[in-house]
Structure formats: C-alpha cells, structure tokens
Amino acid sequence: MSLHVPETPTSQSTKAGAAAGADAVLDREETMSRDELEALQLGRLQHTVAYAYDRVPLYKRKFDDAGIHPSDLRELSDLGNFPFTTKDDLREEYPFGMFAVPQHEVARVHASSGTTGRPTVVGYTKQDLADWAKLVARSLRASGVRPGMKVHNAYGYGLFTGGLGAHAGAEALGCTVIPISGGQTERQIQLIQDFKPDAILATPTYLLTIADAMAHMGIDPTSTSLKYAVLGAEPWTEEMRHELEVTMNIKACDIYGLSEVMGPGVAGEAVETQDGSHIWEDHFRPEIIDAFNPAVGKENVLRDGEHGELVFTSLTKEALPIIRYRTKDLTRLLPGTARPAHRRMGRITGRSDDMIILRGVNVFPSQIEEIALRIPELSPHFQLELTRPEGQRMDQMTVKIERREAVSFEQSTTAARTLQEQIKIHVGSSCRVDVVEPGSLERSNGKLRRIYDLRPQQ
Ligand code: DLL
16 A cells, blocks of 8 residues: 655755655555554564464474463564574575475575575565565665666676565666676676666675776766665765765665565665665564673663664565574664654664674774775775784784775875774774775675684684
C-alpha cells in the first residue's frame, strides 16, 4: 500500500538540488507512527522466532540449550533473552543448513566471497526477493532517485548481493537500469558520458576511482549528468562524502546492508537530511550490544545512543530467517528524522574484527581514512599491514596507500611523511608509510580489505 507525501527539496547548490523536490510516493510503513510500527514488529517477531524454531534445527538446538522458547517472547525487549547467531553458525551449516524452506521454494542464492574459510550462503524465496527489491527501491528513493531516472549500477554482479540487489531495487522503483557492474573504469566513464545517467550506485572508494580517472582523462567530473550517488558496502566517512560531493557535484547518500540479513537496503539515507541511514524497521529489528563483552539477556542490550555492535533480527524473511545476527559493525542507534518511526544508525566507525590494538593503542581504519583525505596527494585507498619483525617484540604497522593519479613520485614521498606525522599526532601510533601506484591494491567486489595481520599467531 502506498501513500502520496511530498518530500522536502534538497539544497539548490548542486545538480541534485535542481532535480529533487519532485513528489515521492512513500510506502505506508515509512509514515507510520512509532507505536504502530512497534505493534507491527511485535507480531512479526513472534512469528519469526516460532517459524525459525520450528523449521531450522540450529535454532531449535540453540533455543533449547538456552532454555528459552518462542512463547517467551511477549514484548519486543524479550528478544534480548534469545541466543545470538554468528557467521560461524552459517559456515557450520554450509551450504543450506539454515534454510527454512525446501530447496524448490528457494528462488535465488547469494554467497559471501569467502576469502577466509567457507563462504556463507544465503537464500531467498520469491516473496523475499520482492521484499528486498521494495526496500532497495525505498532506500534509493530516500536518497533522491525517482522513477524514470537512469541509474548506472556499478556494484558487482554475481554471488555478491550488491549488483543484483541494487538492480532489482532500481527496477522496482521504475528506473532505467544500466547494469555495468564493477571494473573497466574507462568504459564506465565512456558510458556515463554517452548514456547520461542521473544516479550512480557504487562503493564509495570505487566512485572516487571513477572521479580520479575522469580527471586523469581530462574530463571534468563536475560536468557529468550524475546528480545522485547511493554508496555503501564498505565503511566511509563524512570527509569522503564531502570529497565526492565537491569533486563530482552530486549528492551522495549511504546505503547499508549485509548478505546474512538480506543485502543492500537494510537501511538507507534520506537526501534531505543526510544524517545517517534509516533502518527499515518494518522488516528488521536492530539492537546494540557490547561488542567486546557480548552477553545474552535483555539487561545487556545497550540503550539508544550508546555505541556498540549492531545486531539484527529479520521480521519477514522466509528462506533464511535470522535471529539476533551479530554483524560486528560498530555504531549506535539514533532517533528517526526524515522517517520518524524508523531509527537511524550512526556512521559505522569500524568493525569489531577490524580494530587493531597496536602497542596498546586502538586504531580503526576510519581514522586513517579521515587523515588521508586531508592530504591532497594521497587517495583514501589504503591497507594496513601488521607485522612483528623477527626477534622483535614490538608490532609494526605499515600503511600502504595509493597516490592520486596526477601526483608525481617526489610529491607523494613528501605526502607520505605528512601522513606518518599526522597518524602519530591524531592516532598516537608510529607507523611506516609506503606509497603505491593508483589501482594497485587488491579489491574484492569494489571493496578494499583494510587489514592484513601478518603477525605470528600466539
Ligand atoms: O556489502 C551489501 C551491500 C551492497 C550494502 C551494496 C550496500 C551496498 P556483504 O558483502 O555481506 O554485503 O558485506 C556486509 O559490509 O557488515 C559492513 O561491514 C559493510 N557495509 C555494508 N554497507 C555499509 C555501509 C554488502 N553503508 C558488510 N557503511 C557489513 C559501512 C557497510 N559499512
């Protein structure tokens, strides 16, 4: 069911400003009151825990071991008493052990890249695919995309959820989709010039690669037809948003998601407020827990505003219901703004498994990104390599960072020294900095793996 609601026009200073302001048709669930939404959540949650218990042996085992039964879920906060689900659970049940429907009802599977260990496999019924497309469409619309626009989809197609997930959402919204996928940057730029898309969907670091390559090819990145970018699949900072918006003269919004919970579109950011992604709470119930000392029990769920690890429970999924999935993503829950009933998530500051403790100092890749973006000769494409040289007890961190296309080797060595000093001042760690060629660091699905921990295992 849909409701016709006008949206606030965005700033007039960008190309996006001129095009936005057209009315948007919002889903009924986007405009519900919080009370109405919570009543919907409770009914769906009670259904989901019972459905998972009845159909997935792993959940039955886990609930029984914890001495809890679906009938114990009487109010929303009771969810905190149920056991967590982790990536290891999905790995152990590889490939289809956590599916709640027979295989012939599974319309599609996706999988994580599985660079370490077995991949995690996720599945969708026809109804799940329809819900997913609806939520991606909702996210794109919130970020300024409208029916009839041309959408250049540079998320990778294949087992990764980014490409096909974004594709189906843009189609469901009524857009013309250009399914370019990731890579072949020069060809992407050619098609952006020829097809004149209004919006681009990509990882933030890949969009920056496109912008840099345009400048290198003598094309002014502010001059393209692009007005909106919907970016996600990896953590990015406000500094990165600023850089992309200014360099390309666009409005850039966040889209968040993860395969185990659905894929892109678990949460999406509104272009008129640009204040973090709204979690679509009619389909997912979020919680925040202590990332480093997680404990089951409703008294251990953190309050809104407190920082911790994001945990999700699906409310409508049929093929792969997921109960209290530990995302490892670190953030906090904030009150809804543009969609008042749906809470927002703060920017993801990092992943709990991405936090480095270097000689007693906590280091997050996002801190390095912020600093790198302040040094014009360097890109925010970097990797952190941790080593412990033979015979030494002290760990070493090397920042491998790509220089910008237009920068000479000499300029980049001075910039490397600046980066080293700034990291020492702002993060408190000494490190080595190696500047490498643009595009030389390995990417997977447009995402850069940030940390290579080569220290001997203890
Ligand atoms: O990356 C799904 C996706 C595709 C989201 C396209 C948005 C756009 P996975 O490969 O399973 O799924 O990776 C999920 O990526 O747990 C976060 O750590 C990170 N991530 C995804 N979106 C964001 C975001 C897709 N907007 C993992 N900000 C998640 C920060 C993000 N991190």
